[in-house]
Amino acid sequence: MDQGKVRALGRALAAARGGGRISLADGLIPDDKAEAFAIQAQTFEVLTAGISGFKVGAPAPDSDNITGAPLATGTVKFGGDSITVTEKRPLWIEAEIAVRLGADLPERDHPYTSEEAYQAVASLHAAIEIVDPRFSAWPDIPPMAALADLSSNGRLVLSDGIPAPRHFEIGEITVDFSMGKIRKTMGPETFAGGDPMRLVTWLANNMAVWGHAGAARGLHEGDVITTGSWIGFLPAEPGTEATCSIDGVGSVSVQIVGA
Numbered sequence: 001m002d003q004g005k006v007r008a009l010g011r012a013l014a015a016a017r018g019g020g021r022i023s024l025a026d027g028l029i030p031d032d033k034a035e036a037f038a039i040q041a042q043t044f045e046v047l048t049a050g051i052s053g054f055k056v057g058a059p060a061p062d063s064d065n066i067t068g069a070p071l072a073t074g075t076v077k078f079g080g081d082s083i084t085v086t087e088k089r090p091l092w093i094e095a096e097i098a099v100r101l102g103a104d105l106p107e108r109d110h111p112y113t114s115e116e117a118y119q120a121v122a123s124l125h126a127a128i129e130i131v132d133p134r135f136s137a138w139p140d141i142p143p144m145a146a147l148a149d150l151s152s153n154g155r156l157v158l159s160d161g162i163p164a165p166r167h168f169e170i171g172e173i174t175v176d177f178s179m180g181k182i183r184k185t186m187g188p189e190t191f192a193g194g195d196p197m198r199l200v201t202w203l204a205n206n207m208a209v210w211g212h213a214g215a216a217r218g219l220h221e222g223d224v225i226t227t228g229s230w231i232g233f234l235p236a237e238p239g240t241e242a243t244c245s246i247d248g249v250g251s252v253s254v255q256i257v258g259a
Helices: 003-016 033-047 114-119 143-148 196-205 207-217
Strands: 051-057 067-072 076-078 081-085 092-101 121-131 153-158 175-179 182-186 224-226 240-246 250-258
Touching (some): 003 033, 033 143, 051 196, 067 153, 081 121, 092 175, 092 196, 092 240, 121 240, 153 250, 196 207, 196 224
Parallel strands (some): 051 224, 076 153, 081 250
Antiparallel strands (some): 051 067, 092 121, 092 224, 175 240, 240 250
16 A cells, blocks of 8 residues: 555545545546545544535445445534535535434454344435545546545435335335425435445445554444435435435535535
């Protein structure tokens, strides 16, 4: 692993979180997941930011190519929000389902089962992720660069949510999304990530991807974990309201302002 690259890109990405955009130099593209996760950790070290939770996702229901990123303290909000879009700072919207933990899942010497991970879930939430990439060429950048950039997370907005039911069935979930003239209703057969609890379980068992500090931290009571977009990503349209509603779970909206 190129530690110089990890430090340089971590510092650049941390500096760009104030709203700037950076160019992707060939020499700073992460070589693999391990380097991308190390850059995420370096970004948090530079920011001296705490962690409020994680995002996690997969490209297909049976894919082992699961990735994640920490959510910085102050970027998770409940009950709705407002964002501002400018020509120099476009943003994108994703509709997701998230969980909030009611118990710790510390590192241990044998993996958690999906049932054990779900027992730690306190509540389910409808969620809107604000995609705020630090790279100016996004989304036309290498996947490892996007991963290094905390998977392009800007913030996460959640409904108040409901207590986790005794059993979670992905087949019972339908996500309704609207923004301006856009209307989408998405069932589980269209969700790339598959069973969200498979992703949460992967996270509980793989905190070491963020090094010794990640493994030592584990997952905490109160952590929010969002599990990937049901609609892909859509440009945030100024002058509209984006709403994600999940039947039986809740609804959350984000006002989109132009400037």
